[in-house]
Amino acid sequence: MSDGEMLIIKVPGSSANLGPGFDSIGLALDVYLTLEVEMAKEWEVVPLSEELNVFPKDETNYILQIAKETAEKYNRRLPACRMKVKSDIPLARGLGSSAAAIVAGIELANSLCKLHLTKQEKLEWASKIEGHPDNVGASLLGGLVVGCQLEDEVSVESFHHLEMDIVAVIPREELLTKNSRGVLPKTFSYENAVQAGAIGNVMIAALLNGHYMQVGKMMKQDRYHHPYRKKIVPHLQVIEELASDFGAFGVALSGAGPTVVCLTEKGAGIDLAKSLADRFPEMECRSLNIEQAGSSVYFTRQICKNI
Template sequence: MNEGEMVVIKVPGSTANLGPGFDSIGLALNLYLTLEAEKADKFEMIPLSEALSIYPSDESNFIFQVAMDTAKKYGRELPGCKARISSEIPLTRGLGSSAAAIVAGIELADALCGLQLTQYEKLELSSRMEGHPDNAGASLLGGLVIGCLSEEEVSVQSIKNIEFDIIAIVPKEELLTKESRGVLPSEWSFREAVQAGAVGNVMVAALLSGNYTLAGKMMSGDLFHHPYRKKMVPHLEVIEKAAPGLGAFGVTLSGAGPAVLCLAETGCAPAVAEGLRRLLPDMEIMPLKIDQEGCTVLKKSLAELEIPHTI
């Protein structure tokens, strides 16, 4: 990136563990982290919202650290950087805020250091940093993402021809992924694993063929994580019981929670959202869409941009 230029990185949030798609199936959401960055003498991260002001503003900022690690991996040193950050993604609620930050950091290193990384290289880096490919793949590629991460490689398929409404129910309380993972079993029997895998396979086939009723049934039949996490997310069961009557075809915990998603056929979101607001008045109800584009990166002249005021 040349002097006098700014890179604008826009990364969608995501939901992961979609129903029985534990650590493997995700959706990109139209909630965005936006980073506007330029080269500078030192590192400075300027938050454009109050929620982001809790994070470090110097080189210890997580996004800068990801960018530094990425540059180092390719034998480069990240130059000083001044960046402005805004985000519509609720933090620590299971809507992919950490994966979006990782993708933003990788894209920042790619832009500042001229790495010219391929999409696969970005995908592998972000998936390994995140630990699984569903959030990272969705934020990078957009659409419905199905992925598998092994020691040797990451394999991901992004599907862009699926459309349905999404309604996120977001509690005020946060839930850390580490705590939510702590309630999961350490091992399963072969028979249990086969059954759980079959449920996930049918859900994918149902989504791809547009059989949303069957897809929702398979979501409710998840064996991987919902049964264990319900005690940590008591509103999940309440929503599962009410959602079909409101017009939703499926309910899933978003990531590790505590956000819960209701899926509904296109055009049904307003009715579902209104019913959920009456049912859960203390929670934020967010009608959303699938982001089909994934992460975008634009380079602009600083003269083109009107820099917003900081908080």
């Protein structure tokens, strides 16, 4: 990157699991983490969104830590830059804010250090950092992703033809992933595991075939995490019971929560969001779309005007 150039990195947020697709299914959403990066003598992070003021503004910033680790992995040194950061992905709400930061850090190192990483290389490294490929896969590749991670090998399939609206019901309070995972069982019986896997398989098949009522039925039958997390996210049960009356065909906890996503037919999202907002005035209800493109990186030349 030369003087006068600015690097733009835009990474979408995501919703993971969709019920029975625990730690293996991700859906990219049109909420974004955006970096504007220009050369500087030392690192400086400038938050452009109010929520981001809580994070470090120097080299200890999480995005920069990921970028430095990525550069070091390939024996490169990350050059100093001034990085403006803005985001409309709610923090600690289950909409993939940390996964977006990981992908942004990898894209930053890849661009500044000219690593020429493939999508697969980025995916494998991001999944190793995150621990599973659902959110990072969706942020990187866009659309719907179905993946698994076996030691260092990551296998992901992505789909970009789904047509639906998503309404995110977002509580004001945060829920940390470690707390949400703490209520899950440490072991699963063989019989329960087989049934849970079968439910997830049918949901994916129904999604790809556009059989949305079947999708909703399978989402409601999740055995991996909904039964346990409803204890700490009580509004999931209430939304699950009401949303179908307002036009949703499926309801699920988004990632580790506390956000709940409601799936509805294309074009129906705004009306569904209004209906849910009337019922849950203490929460934010956003009508969202699937982000099909995944992360994007490009350079632009700054225009300086003398006044």
